[in-house]
Every structure is written in C-alpha cells, then in structure tokens.
Amino acid sequence: MKIIKRSGAEEVFDSEKIVSAIARANKEAPTLERLSKEQIEEIVKEVEGICEEMNRAMNVEEIQDIVENQIMNKKAFSVARRYITYRYKHALVRKSNSTDKQILSLIECKNEEVQQENSNKNPTVNSVQRDYMAGEVSKDITKRLLLPEDIVRAHEQGVIHFHDSDYFAQHMHNCCLVNLEDMLQNGTVISETMIEKPKSFSTACNVATQIIAQIASSQYGGQSISLAHLAPFVDVSRKKYRKQVMEEFESSGVEATEQQIADVAELRVIDEIKRGVQIIQYQVITLMTTNGQAPFVTVFMYLDEVPEGRLRDDLALIAEEVLKQRILGVKNEVGVYITPAFPKLIYVLEEDNIHEDSKYWYLTKLAAQCTAKRLVPDYISEKIMKELKDGNCFPCMGCRSFLTVYHDENDKPKFYGRFNQGVVTLNLVDVACSSEGDMERFWEILEKRLNLCKRALMCRHERLKGTLSDVAPILWQNGALARLKKGETIDRLLYNGYSTISLGYAGLCECTRYMTGHSHTNPESTPFALEVMKRMNDACAKWKAEENIDFSIYGTPLESTTYKFAKCLQKRFGIIEGVTDKNYITNSYHVHVTEEISAFDKLKFESQFQKLSPGGAISYVEVPDMQNNIDAVLEVIKYIYENIMYAELNTKSDYCQVCEYTGQIQIVTDEYGKLVWKCPNCGNTDQSKMNVARRTCGYIGTQFWNQGRTQEIKERVLHL
Numbered sequence: 170m171k172i173i174k175r176s177g178a179e180e181v182f183d184s185e186k187i188v189s190a191i192a193r194a195n196k197e198a199p200t201l202e203r204l205s206k207e208q209i210e211e212i213v214k215e216v217e218g219i220c221e222e223m224n225r226a227m228n229v230e231e232i233q234d235i236v237e238n239q240i241m242n243k244k245a246f247s248v249a250r251r252y253i254t255y256r257y258k259h260a261l262v263r264k265s266n267s268t269d270k271q272i273l274s275l276i277e278c279k280n281e282e283v284q285q286e287n288s289n290k291n292p293t294v295n296s297v298q299r300d301y302m303a304g305e306v307s308k309d310i311t312k313r314l315l316l317p318e319d320i321v322r323a324h325e326q327g328v329i330h331f332h333d334s335d336y337f338a339q340h341m342h343n344c345c346l347v348n349l350e351d352m353l354q355n356g357t358v359i360s361e362t363m364i365e366k367p368k369s370f371s372t373a374c375n376v377a378t379q380i381i382a383q384i385a386s387s388q389y390g391g392q393s394i395s396l397a398h399l400a401p402f403v404d405v406s407r408k409k410y411r412k413q414v415m416e417e418f419e420s421s422g423v424e425a426t427e428q429q430i431a432d433v434a435e436l437r438v439i440d441e442i443k444r445g446v447q448i449i450q451y452q453v454i455t456l457m458t459t460n461g462q463a464p465f466v467t468v469f470m471y472l473d474e475v476p477e478g479r480l481r482d483d484l485a486l487i488a489e490e491v492l493k494q495r496i497l498g499v500k501n502e503v504g505v506y507i508t509p510a511f512p513k514l515i516y517v518l519e520e521d522n523i524h525e526d527s528k529y530w531y532l533t534k535l536a537a538q539c540t541a542k543r544l545v546p547d548y549i550s551e552k553i554m555k556e557l558k559d560g561n562c563f564p565c566m567g568c569r570s571f572l573t574v575y576h577d578e579n580d581k582p583k584f585y586g587r588f589n590q591g592v593v594t595l596n597l598v599d600v601a602c603s604s605e606g607d608m609e610r611f612w613e614i615l616e617k618r619l620n621l622c623k624r625a626l627m628c629r630h631e632r633l634k635g636t637l638s639d640v641a642p643i644l645w646q647n648g649a650l651a652r653l654k655k656g657e658t659i660d661r662l663l664y665n666g667y668s669t670i671s672l673g674y675a676g677l678c679e680c681t682r683y684m685t686g687h688s689h690t691n692p693e694s695t696p697f698a699l700e701v702m703k704r705m706n707d708a709c710a711k712w713k714a715e716e717n718i719d720f721s722i723y724g725t726p727l728e729s730t731t732y733k734f735a736k737c738l739q740k741r742f743g744i745i746e747g748v749t750d751k752n753y754i755t756n757s758y759h760v761h762v763t764e765e766i767s768a769f770d771k772l773k774f775e776s777q778f779q780k781l782s783p784g785g786a787i788s789y790v791e792v793p794d795m796q797n798n799i800d801a802v803l804e805v806i807k808y809i810y811e812n813i814m815y816a817e818l819n820t821k822s823d824y825c826q827v828c829e830y831t832g833q834i835q836i837v838t839d840e841y842g843k844l845v846w847k848c849p850n851c852g853n854t855d856q857s858k859m860n861v862a863r864r865t866c867g868y869i870g871t872q873f874w875n876q877g878r879t880q881e882i883k884e885r886v887l888h889l
Contacts, residue, residue: 187232194251203247208245212239216239223752319621345566381456393567403438467513473562508822515549523807548809575666594675601679622672666719680698681694735753762791773812775788788817790817830849865882
C-alpha cells in the first residue's frame, strides 16, 4: 500500500509513523487519560484497514483525519486534542512554504498527483514543469488573494470545481472557435509580422498551424478550426498550376488540349492537398505551446458549410486526405505508426453522406475506418443539431463546449470568432449526500449550490472585464476572435450573448442513485434526473436575464477532477455502495461505465440529456476492435445521425515498444495495490516503453492518468 505525501510524492505506507505521532500526543496527555500500547496498536490496525478498503493511495491529510477519528473512538479526548494541536502547529509552519515544496517535488518528478494531472502533458519535460511551476504560484495567489474564501473552501472540499485556477491570475479565457476565414482572407499579424492572404493551399495550411500555435499560447482551453475556411485555397492552387502546366507545355513545344492541361494540373493539386494536410497533422503534433503540450485543436469537417459545386468537392478532397492520413497515424520514437492525440476530428453527418447512394457516402465509409483504427472522427448529426440549435450546425470549441446562437449586426448567425469565458462545475453527488436522502432538502441545497456557482462564475467574468486587447494580439486585434484597437478592452465581447460562460455538472448518475435508489436509466428514476437538469437550466436562464451574459449548462469532461471529487466524497460521507465506492464519479449525465447497456440504447437514452446541456455535451459507446467490422461501425453512425446530436466510439489502439505487441494494453493491480498498465504479451509495465491512447473526456489522452481515472477506464463495459 502506498500513500501520497504533502509534496505530492508517493511512498510506501509506514505504520510506524502513525505509532510515533500518536505516542507523542499520548505522552503529553495526563497519565490516567493516556492510551495503552494495545489501544495504539488497535488504532493503527483500524487505520490500515480503512486505507486498504479505499483501493487507492491515500494522502497524508486523509490518513491523519482517520487517526483523529480512531483516537476519538477510544474516548481518549485529551490525546486527540494534543494530536490535533500538533497537526495545527505544523500546518502553520507548512503554510509558509507549501508552494515551494510543491514546486520542488514536481521539478524532481516526485509529485505523483501532478504527474497524472493531464493525460497530454509529459511532466518530465522542462516546458511542462515551467508551466506547472507557474501554475502552483498562480493557484496560490488565486486562493489567497483573488477568490472569496467560501468559494476556495468549496473548491477544496470538492463541493464545486473552479476549473483552471492555475491560469486565473492572468486575464485568459477558456476556449474558442477561430475565425480562420477572416484571418486567411483578410490577412493577419503573427509576432508583429504581417501575414497576407496565402497564394496556395499549402501556404494557407502552414499559416493556419502558426495561428493555432499562437492561440494555444494565449488561452487555456481548446480551439476549433473548420476545413471550410481552407477549401477556397485549393482553387487558388489549381489556377496557379494550370497556368504553370500550360507554360511548361508551350515551352516544350508540346500541344495539349484544355482537358489535358486541367488533368495534369489536377494531379499537382491533389499532391498539394496531401502536403497541406500533412503540414497540419505534423505541425499540430510537433508544435509545443507555452504550456508544454501540443495545441488542443479540433478540425471540423462539414460539407454543407460551403455551397454545392467545385468548392464543396474541394472540401471533400481535403476531408478525404485528412481521414487517410489519420488512418495511417504518426510514427512514434521507434518508427511504428500509432494513434496521435491531436488534432481531434469532427465529421458532420448529413443527407449528402449518410446513405449508401448519397454522393459523399465514400467519405463516411472512410470516416468509419478511421474511427475503428484511430478513435476519431467524432460525429455531429446535422439533422439533430439543427433541431436543437435553431436551424444551425457548427463546431464545438475544443472537445464539447458549444456556443449559444448569436446574430450579428446584419441579423446573421455568427459562430466563428466567439469564445467561452470559463467553467465552474457543480458536484451533484455532494448535493445528494448532503441532503441525506431528503428530497425537499435536496432541492434547497441544490439552489444554494447553484447560487455559489453563479458567484464563482461571476468571478471569472469580472477577471476578464477590463482586459486590454494588447494581452493577446492574435486573439483580440488580429482576427482570431476580433479586430479591436490597441488599448481597447474586450468588455463588449463579454455581454449580449457574444461569448458564453459555463455551469458544469458531474455525477448525475450517482446523484440519482443516492436519491432514488436506482440508476438514472431506470424509468422510475429518469424523471428525477431530468428535473435536476431542468433546474440547472432554469438557473442559467435566470442569471442570463440578470447579468446579460450567456450562462449555459455544460456536461463537464472531468479528467483528473473525477478522482478529486471521489476522494472528497469519501472523506465527507464515507463509502456508500453505488455512490461513493469508486475512486471516480461519472462524467456529466453519462450512464455509469459499469452498467450493461447496448450502444443504441445508450445513445437514445443520453440524447434526452444532451438536449438539456446546450453549453456542451458528448456521448460515447465503448466498442472492441472494429477494424474487421466496419459495417457495424456504419450502423452506429447511421443511428447517431437519426437520434443524437454529438457522439463518438471508443476503441483501443495501443503498442508495446518492448515486444511490438499491438492491441489493448491491460490495467492490473501491482503488489502495492496500485493500478498499472501491463502488456498482455510480454508483461512490460514501463509506461515509457508503451504507447497507450484512450479517450477519457471528449479528447484522446496519451500520457496516462491518475488512479481514479485509471480505475474508470479499467471498469468500462463494452456496449457493442
């Protein structure tokens, strides 16, 4: 059994340290009120038993809380008081240098929790460590100076989660839809250098990747670009090549027809599309942003986003090449093709590509092959999205954050160039457990917690107010989000629905189980779960009317926070079967990962909750290796089109560098009770010598996960 020290370092559990701490407190207590040696041994045995039942590495503070409770159970109140006093005195000493210790432990790669915080960051790399160091300082400033005490306390207790507090000290927003069309067509500025309208498709792709890198270093959330904004440059290259080919034939004295010239030119166009797409794929993967990771970017493929004809066919050519290159993958350090995390791909299902006899059905078949091998693309149903978004279809910002519909000064819907101000997530399981099952009390507590979330979200909003456009010229001055003047504030972009701000939620499944005794998939319990969603939406509508800001419900993609929430719940309420007995809680409205349900039933059930998560939601189905069953993948895709707005298929795509095994790397328990990854072929457990890709919260992770998320991945059942 292992424990997590205050510095974040992991070490083997040592019961003698508990014995020593109790003995010191015992020695200071009056003789007649002291614990016997046998009683101390009993306390230690109880503590060990409780820790083992948790099936995870407990941190020092949690263990000390258990020790306190066990001393109290022995009625040794004098000893307990001295033990508590001893803890308090040492806490005061640590308070002055806790941030220093955190920073030093992460630099030496001894901070277990930080190492598993982000599945797409390598904590041993200098740039990541620098970002984490800055983050520790920023979090410290945020907690001590920038946020109200009750919000900090609620965050630390796991009542809410104040996302990305390591970036809060700076005037940064969450995620965005990049107005790539404006930047490419009208020019932009990158690092004080004028970038004019590209004169070829490959140049447009190169400029796009530079824009992506700059944006990723100026915000902390995901960004999305549309291939539709690159498509016009295919014909720019086509015209250039036709002129070149004609001149080459003439200079060679060869007579050629217009069709022959066009055919040769088209071969060069296809080759340039390959090069341009390769630029995007390899640049995105190899670029390192200031936070030490590849840009978190989503590429949107929507044929109907451009007019029918040559432009749409060119967009189809680009999408085809994107899918082909993603199917191939990228080479790892030993030269084997593996699944990359980015860019995330979204493919829109529409009438022109969803039926076997439709014009672009071949693209959908290619997308299905890509999904079966590389986990992407994810799928948006144009049909369902238009029903839910006032007749519009547009990409999410990053993995799932969706904008509300906004009309510009010409009363036209506008999506690109807009952004999200930030997220605060409500732990619904904590609301339920705090109510002790009393339904009336549940709704009262929910109301109070929602008001707390509103105040926390307003802190995010107020932090952005007054921000000068100069802090991120690429965003605010040079077209990615706006073209404001130097010295102008971004304030007008924070109101009237131009940007959104998100109320996240997590654990609807466990919340419903606690309050009703059943999963929210049970017809008797589903109405309660839907009512919880309705109450949150009502709150957002009320806040929007009060503040003139677009508050929106967001199905939070918990990554490391799922573990944090679970630990906090166990500390506050103990182990409750089916509610707090896991080291994770369920993302947003999702069906619990252990619940047996078919892919089609899951998608249909969750679709009703997607409708009530307008600020962001995605559903998934867990599937085995589907590379030899593409027809089944296509059936799921067709079902998505007819029934749910946004969904994905989770398959496995792993590689062991020791024995060259390809397939699914397993999760097993080691001698200390820790979950580790193990090659089923050769037994390799060295994470640095394997490539594992899993989707954990809307996007793919490749740097492994904390113990809570790892348990969740291990316990997933197949839906197909």
